[in-house]
Amino acid sequence: MNLRIALITDDPGWHGARLCEAFTARGSSVRVVSLRDCAIDLVSKTHGLRVPGFESCLPDGVFVRGVPGGTLQQVVLYLDVLHALEAMDIPVYNNGRAIERSVDKGMTSLLLQRAGIPVPPTWVVSSAEYGQRIWAQERDAGHRLVVKPLFGSQGQGLVRLSGDDVLPPLADYQGVYYLQRFVEGERFDWRVFVVNGRARACMQRHGEHWINNVARGAVCTLAPRDRKLEALAEAAAGALAMDYAGVDLMRDECGKLQVIEINSMPAWKGLQAACGIDVADCLVEDFHNRYMQREDIVAVSE
Numbered sequence: 001m002n003l004r005i006a007l008i009t010d011d012p013g014w015h016g017a018r019l020c021e022a023f024t025a026r027g028s029s030v031r032v033v034s035l036r037d038c039a040i041d042l043v044s045k046t047h048g049l050r051v052p053g054f055e056s057c058l059p060d061g062v063f064v065r066g067v068p069g070g071t072l073q074q075v076v077l078y079l080d081v082l083h084a085l086e087a088m089d090i091p092v093y094n095n096g097r098a099i100e101r102s103v104d105k106g107m108t109s110l111l112l113q114r115a116g117i118p119v120p121p122t123w124v125v126s127s128a129e130y131g132q133r134i135w136a137q138e139r140d141a142g143h144r145l146v147v148k149p150l151f152g153s154q155g156q157g158l159v160r161l162s163g164d165d166v167l168p169p170l171a172d173y174q175g176v177y178y179l180q181r182f183v184e185g186e187r188f189d190w191r192v193f194v195v196n197g198r199a200r201a202c203m204q205r206h207g208e209h210w211i212n213n214v215a216r217g218a219v220c221t222l223a224p225r226d227r228k229l230e231a232l233a234e235a236a237a238g239a240l241a242m243d244y245a246g247v248d249l250m251r252d253e254c255g256k257l258q259v260i261e262i263n264s265m266p267a268w269k270g271l272q273a274a275c276g277i278d279v280a281d282c283l284v285e286d287f288h289n290r291y292m293q294r295e296d297i298v299a300v301s302e
């Protein structure tokens with residue numbers, strides 16, 4: 001079945017190549033599309049949307065590997081395109097709402113806590129005084145505090161405060177602090193890869209210092225299977241309604257697992273090397289099985 005897939009990314013690289021191979025192996029054709037080149041175009045033939053490479057007919061399916069950053073207006077437009085595609089009954093994997101929820105670390109933490117999933121004490125504030133008050137309270141109670149950009153990734157912009165450290169200027173965080181109590185416990189963290197509600201691979205990430213992102217030089221090792229940890233990661237991905245997700249967890253000094261964040265567009269090069277599963281194949285298989293077997297999609301593509 002020749003389905004036409006749009007692979008959304010600005011930087012296909014190794015992950016894009018693996019996904020293209022996996023789609024091609026299932027008889028689909030893939031075009032790499034940057035959201036920067038997509039537009040709302042009410043005079044287009046394709047229902048008011050312009051997607052490069054799909055000028056006469058919109059794609060049969062959309063796999064989102066990367067959404068570029070930008071101004072608020074740019075990001076709203078990129079998400080509008082994803083929402084509009086889905087509103088036209090085109091499967092979008094992960095969809096715009098799942099991406100919105102997880103890119104916003106504050107909303108992620110709130111939704112996780114509301115779903116009964118343990119997260120470290122966290123505050124998201126847009127006032128410098130409010131932020132300072134929280135840091136003073138936490139310091140006086142003997143805690144350390146992590147400051148994160150609300151939309152950060154790959155460990156960028158993270159600062160850990162201890163003792164007499166002062167909160168960095170609010171402007172360094174584009175006007176919003178995401179403040180989280182530092183988890184004192186195991187120094188490595190756990191990354192669980194969840195696909196369609198099921199943990200498919202799990203690794204430990206050992207950073208050179210306290211930030212355990214692979215992009216910051218962390219070493220990945222295969223983690224022993226731990227059903228409790230996997231079940232927590234599965235529940236976390238479910239709470240954010242993710243088709244697939246990379247869930248970051250840490251164990252605190254009492255041995256209790258805490259969910260640190262959920263990634264809706266996780267990289268998997270380190271995970272694949274550590275765990276030996278073909279992640280692109282696993283994702284494309286799930287995408288095909290759950291979304292691309294519908295009669296109406298076949299009819300459109302024929």
Ligand SMILES: Nc1ncnc2c1ncn2[C@@H]1O[C@H](COP(=O)(O)OP(=O)(O)O)[C@@H](O)[C@H]1O
Nearest residue numbers: 152153154155156180181182183210211212261
């Ligand atoms: N509250 C915390 N306590 C201890 N370590 C943390 C905490 N928050 C983040 N880290 C460390 O920093 C890494 C990156 O944080 P994360 O919230 O996942 O942001 P990013 O989106 O940049 O990956 C985590 O994987 C973990 O190693």
Ligand SMILES: [Mg+2]
Nearest residue numbers: 154155248261
């Ligand atoms: Mg992370």
